[in-house]
Amino acid sequence: MPSMSANNFSRNSHQHHPNQTKGDFFARKQKIEQQRKNLPIAAVERRLVEEVRNNDTLIIVGETGSGKTTQIPQYLFKGGFCRDGGIIGITQPRRVAAITVAKRVSEECGVPLGQKVGYAIRFEDVTSGLTKIKYMTDGLLLREALLDPYLSKYSVIIVDEAHERTIHTDVLLGLLKNVQKARSKCISEAVNTDHNNSNNGHASEGRIDNQNDGILKPCQAKKYHPLKLIIMSASLDARVFSEYFGGARAVHVQGRQFPVDIFYTHKPETDCIDAALITIFQIHLEEGPGDILVFLTGQEEIESVERLIHERLRQLPECNRKLLTFPIYSSLPSEKQMKVFMPSPAGYRKVILATNIAETSVTIPGIKYVVDPGLVKARTYDPKMGVDSLIIVTTSKAQALQRSGRAGREGPGKCYRLYQESFFEKLTDSTLPEIKRCDLSNVVLQLKALGIDDVINFDFIEKPDRTAIVNSLWSLYLLGAVTEENKLSDVGYQMAKLPLDPVYSKALIVASQFGCLKEMLICVAMLSVESIFYAPREKLEESRNALKSFASPDGDHLTLLNVYRAADEFFQKNKTVNSEEKAEKNLRKWCKDNYINSRSLKHARDIHSQILRNVEQMGLRVTSCEDDMLLFRRCLAASFFLKAAMKQPDGVYRVTLSGLIVQIHPSSVLFRAKPECIIFNELVHTNHSYVRNVSRIDYLWLIELAPHLYALQD
DNA sequence: GAGCACTGC
Numbered sequence: 150m151p152s153m154s155a156n157n158f159s160r161n162s163h164q165h166h167p168n169q170t171k172g173d174f175f176a177r178k179q180k181i182e183q184q185r186k187n188l189p190i191a192a193v194e195r196r197l198v199e200e201v202r203n204n205d206t207l208i209i210v211g212e213t214g215s216g217k218t219t220q221i222p223q224y225l226f227k228g229g230f231c232r233d234g235g236i237i238g239i240t241q242p243r244r245v246a247a248i249t250v251a252k253r254v255s256e257e258c259g260v261p262l263g264q265k266v267g268y269a270i271r272f273e274d275v276t277s278g279l280t281k282i283k284y285m286t287d288g289l290l291l292r293e294a295l296l297d298p299y300l301s302k303y304s305v306i307i308v309d310e311a312h313e314r315t316i317h318t319d320v321l322l323g324l325l326k327n328v329q330k331a332r333s334k335c336i337s338e339a340v341n342t343d344h345n346n347s348n349n350g351h352a353s354e355g356r357i358d359n360q361n362d363g364i365l366k367p368c369q370a371k372k373y374h375p376l377k378l379i380i381m382s383a384s385l386d387a388r389v390f391s392e393y394f395g396g397a398r399a400v401h402v403q404g405r406q407f408p409v410d411i412f413y414t415h416k417p418e419t420d421c422i423d424a425a426l427i428t429i430f431q432i433h434l435e436e437g438p439g440d441i442l443v444f445l446t447g448q449e450e451i452e453s454v455e456r457l458i459h460e461r462l463r464q465l466p467e468c469n470r471k472l473l474t475f476p477i478y479s480s481l482p483s484e485k486q487m488k489v490f491m492p493s494p495a496g497y498r499k500v501i502l503a504t505n506i507a508e509t510s511v512t513i514p515g516i517k518y519v520v521d522p523g524l525v526k527a528r529t530y531d532p533k534m535g536v537d538s539l540i541i542v543t544t545s546k547a548q549a550l551q552r553s554g555r556a557g558r559e560g561p562g563k564c565y566r567l568y569q570e571s572f573f574e575k576l577t578d579s580t581l582p583e584i585k586r587c588d589l590s591n592v593v594l595q596l597k598a599l600g601i602d603d604v605i606n607f608d609f610i611e612k613p614d615r616t617a618i619v620n621s622l623w624s625l626y627l628l629g630a631v632t633e634e635n636k637l638s639d640v641g642y643q644m645a646k647l648p649l650d651p652v653y654s655k656a657l658i659v660a661s662q663f664g665c666l667k668e669m670l671i672c673v674a675m676l677s678v679e680s681i682f683y684a685p686r687e688k689l690e691e692s693r694n695a696l697k698s699f700a701s702p703d704g705d706h707l708t709l710l711n712v713y714r715a716a717d718e719f720f721q722k723n724k725t726v727n728s729e730e731k732a733e734k735n736l737r738k739w740c741k742d743n744y745i746n747s748r749s750l751k752h753a754r755d756i757h758s759q760i761l762r763n764v765e766q767m768g769l770r771v772t773s774c775e776d777d778m779l780l781f782r783r784c785l786a787a788s789f790f791l792k793a794a795m796k797q798p799d800g801v802y803r804v805t806l807s808g809l810i811v812q813i814h815p816s817s818v819l820f821r822a823k824p825e826c827i828i829f830n831e832l833v834h835t836n837h838s839y840v841r842n843v844s845r846i847d848y849l850w851l852i853e854l855a856p857h858l859y860a861l862q863d
Numbered sequence: 864g865a866g867c868a869c870t871g872c
Contacts, residue, residue: 243869243870286870289871289872317870447868449867478867478868509869528869648872684866756872815865835865839866
């Protein structure tokens with residue numbers, strides 16, 4: 150993703166130009182030095198390094214624009230924290246942030262990316278033996294912990310953007326707390342006792358034992374340095390982190406943000422879309438130059454606001470029509486997303502209609518005005534029913550603040566909140582942490598693989614609901630990952646090694662026994678990505694026809710398989726006559742012609758090659774069932790038996806385990822066919838309860854292949 | 864015949 154820039158970073162992410170002259174190079178170097186010196190954080194460099202030296206855990210609250218993400222690792226490097234061979238790891242919740250920040254820091258250090266400074270994200274490791282400052286995603290560090298439970302190569306770990314409280318950040322914090330304790334225990338033991346523990350810690354190498362106070366097993370102390378932990382957060386909720394880490398010291402670093410005037414409405418608004426439109430035109434007609442960013446809840450709302458803006462523009466005199474609209478949301482194809490970054494033609498004003506993708510993930514330059522209706526489409530999870538819901542709720546105060554901040558990145562700005570000030574006061578301080586609103590099977594499996602058996606009593610910074618954990622344990626038990634004694638089974642340990650939803654990991658193991666692993670690898674890779682099909686409103690008919698050429702009467706799983714195979718065949722054929730690069734480009738064109746989201750397909754292909762490598766390493770045999778689709782569907786039933794449904798006389802479906810009444814989602818190829826018995830992968834509640842990714846099966850297969858659940862029923 | 868915010872391994 151070329152010109153997307155990460156949070157906190159849009160003003161100074163220039164690229165190193167390959168053919169610049171020596172003079173340019175020195176001028177540029179000097180400029181970078183100047184910029185670094187001017188950062189608010191530069192004034193407290195020595196104090197910060199001292200704080201880290203004196204405190205094993207430090208909370209740093211740094212406002213936007215303080216430079217904490219780029220500077221602190223460099224200060225610590227200079228301060229000698231890598232001297233014993235340890236490295237500094239910095240985690241980010243998002244991939245783009247890890248990449249762009251690493252690029253900037255390597256440039257500031259005047260070294261090529263991947264040497265002293267590098268980054269690692271899924272599918273991409275730009276580090277080497279020389280790397281001392283390593284930026285990475287938090288999910289990746291969690292994975293590393295599975296291979297190296299003591300995270301022994303790190304002398305410092307910085308968890309950045311901790312206030313976002315992603316599920317990975319929360320689990321990581323718990324893990325790091327354990328690792329830190331264990332590593333300092335090792336060292337104190339080594340000092341206090343004559344270390345005759347040379348045969349310790351080998352039997353369970355690769356697993357953490359937390360039977361004693363949630364601490365790792367004693368280890369060979371010489372191997373480990375104490376671990377310095379830094380939690381960086383943008384908001385003022387340092388207290389939560391500080392309390393969690395036993396009253397850890399918290400320091401505050403000034404930021405640099407231009408002032409943003411906040412406006413509220415005088416009366417409550419009943420029609421948000423209308424209020425947004427009025428505000429947009431008010432800004433357009435009365436305010437000075439500068440682009441407008443409008444936060445909306447979803448694709449549909451964005452499309453209708455866009456339509457209404459164009460309608461109203463036509464009613465304005467010619468001279469007032471210089472307003473351009475740009476939608477941006479995650480399922481929009483990249484080339485359309487990129488358009489928001491193009492500067493507007495002279496005299497024109499841009500209106501960017503965005504979901505909360507523009508809140509943190511994407512920074513759009515030129516924004517001076519923010520319109521915030523105060524709503525967001527949020528995902529919640531009901532662990533009892535296994536239902537995801539997507540509902541529109543009010544934002545938190547922190548979110549509102551984050552949104553208004555988007556107006557003050559390049560100069561003073563204005564933010565129009567489409568609600569009353571008294572309403573703002575009633576908003577919750579921050580958004581509910583993700584760990585409280587999603588399926589936990591993966592988290593539970595990962596923790597168990599790390600040797601943390603008592604997940605219910607794990608020291609989470611925020612405890613998930615007990616029922617959520619219990620239900621995850623139950624489904625892991627039904628998948629054979631956990632034994633009746635609540636211990637991880639061998640199958641469970643294998644499943645934990647795969648970077649997939651546990652149900653999908655299990656499907657690969659089942660498929661290897663059925664002899665259709667080749668097909669299941671594709672199927673699981675496709676199920677793991679979002680929206681493979683792209684259906685723009687204006688070309689609904691064409692996109693539907695395109696889908697027909699891939700559709701299988703047996704369901705969405707085989708349809709996805711057909712799409713992947715068609716794409717792969719096209720790509721392989723192309724590669725015999727073209728360069729890899731050209732073939733990739735042609736594949737993107739092929740996707741466009743077939744109304745397939747090329748970004749999603751690329752992602753599926755990446756996942757496919759990664760999990761193919763994984764299963765080969767695990768020693769599974771990758772065989773194909775060729776054209777025996779009956780066998781493959783039986784394998785789907787044997788894998789996804791937890792989510793099956795039967796047709797009712799009135800045409801709706803009843804989920805076998807929960808009794809929930811659902812419908813097949815209209816995007817499914819089985820929407821009209823309505824077979825008697827189905828398995829599905831996703832249950833989402835929007836206006837109705839819908840199941841997605843559905844395949845036709847025979848109920849008798851469930852009795853045969855999942856007798857532990859189905860043989861007892863009537 | 865409906866429609867899905869965002870991340871991540």
